[in-house]
Amino acid sequence: MKARHDERMLGEQNIARIPDGTKLLDRKDVHRGHLLLVNADHPVRTTEEPPLTLVAETGIRVLDEVIALETACMQQLAALLEAAEAGDDIVVVSGYRSMEEQTNIYTRSLEDNGPAYTAKYVALPGRSEHQTGLAVDVGERSEGELDFIAPSFPDRGKCLAFKLLAASYGFIQRYKEGKEGLTGIACEPWHFRYVGAPHAATMERLGFCLEEYIDYVKSYSYEGERLTHEGEGWRAETYYVPAEPQGRTAVWIPACDDYSLSGNNADGFIMTAYHGAGYVF
Ligand SMILES: [Zn+2]
Numbered sequence: 591m592k593a594r595h596d597e598r599m600l601g602e603q604n605i606a607r608i609p610d611g612t613k614l615l616d617r618k619d620v621h622r623g624h625l626l627l628v629n630a631d632h633p634v635r636t637t638e639e640p641p642l643t644l645v646a647e648t649g650i651r652v653l654d655e656v657i658a659l660e661t662a663c664m665q666q667l668a669a670l671l672e673a674a675e676a677g678d679d680i681v682v683v684s685g686y687r688s689m690e691e692q693t694n695i696y697t698r699s700l701e702d703n704g705p706a707y708t709a710k711y712v713a714l715p716g717r718s719e720h721q722t723g724l725a726v727d728v729g730e731r732s733e734g735e736l737d738f739i740a741p742s743f744p745d746r747g748k749c750l751a752f753k754l755l756a757a758s759y760g761f762i763q764r765y766k767e768g769k770e771g772l773t774g775i776a777c778e779p780w781h782f783r784y785v786g787a788p789h790a791a792t793m794e795r796l797g798f799c800l801e802e803y804i805d806y807v808k809s810y811s812y813e814g815e816r817l818t819h820e821g822e823g824w825r826a827e828t829y830y831v832p833a834e835p836q837g838r839t840a841v842w843i844p845a846c847d848d849y850s851l852s853g854n855n856a857d858g859f860i861m862t863a864y865h866g867a868g869y870v871f
Pocket residue numbers: 684720725726727780781782
């Protein structure tokens with residue numbers, strides 16, 4: 591499957607090669623895009639609802655008909671499930687949550703499961719990446735009832751196939767064992783986060799969780815060294831641009847075939863330029 595990626599935060603679709611130039615970004619754009627870091631220290635700042643698609647509309651199995659995901663994340667999830675031939679075996683258990691929904695889930699978990707369990711697996715309201723629409727919880731389809739907070743997603747069969755292909759479709763297992771001190775959340779084999787394929791592949795290669803990757807990207811700049819990602823028939827380069835403390839920030843865009851821009855939800859922007867038509871998203 592060959593398709594153009596659809597993860598640019600700003601701008602129109604480009605067919606011709608993009609010449610170099612600048613893009614002016616607003617302060618609020620720091621809180622938009624596919625690479626937002628959301629955790630206890632970095633709450634969701636935007637009140638804007640992301641562009642959402644109902645998961646059930648695409649034919650994917652869902653625990654609840656109302657589950658929605660950010661549109662690019664949804665498209666990539668569909669492609670990933672198809673590639674893993676897992677459409678019949680994997681159920682989407684949770685996707686986008688509004689502030690109100692996250693509050694209800696948190697309160698209900700406190701009542702049902704107690705504070706220790708809730709602190710381990712349920713993010714505080716305003717601090718859940720489910721509120722971005724870029725996080726999806728998946729569970730293995732079974733005869734029994736699926737656990738809404740901690741669905742079973744074992745390292746075998748179709749679930750393993752899904753996990754092994756996830757990075758190629760832009761997803762990372764967000765909360766891994768050994769990273770609890772950085773993420774603040776216990777290992778969750780069922781929770782995947784969409785970040786875009788070059789970033790997911792590079793995080794996997796370096797063994798970084800999102801907290802580490804966002805920090806790592808800051809050592810790359812337009813003028814200095816750029817982080818390069820490579821795949822078959824394509825290459826991408828990434829660099830960080832700190833947001834101006836006041837007013838708009840000019841982001842330099844090199845001549846490229848396509849690009850994506852995202853805020854990091856903290857203090858700046860991550861620019862990724864793509865070269866070569868062979869990339870798969
Ligand atoms: Zn989750």
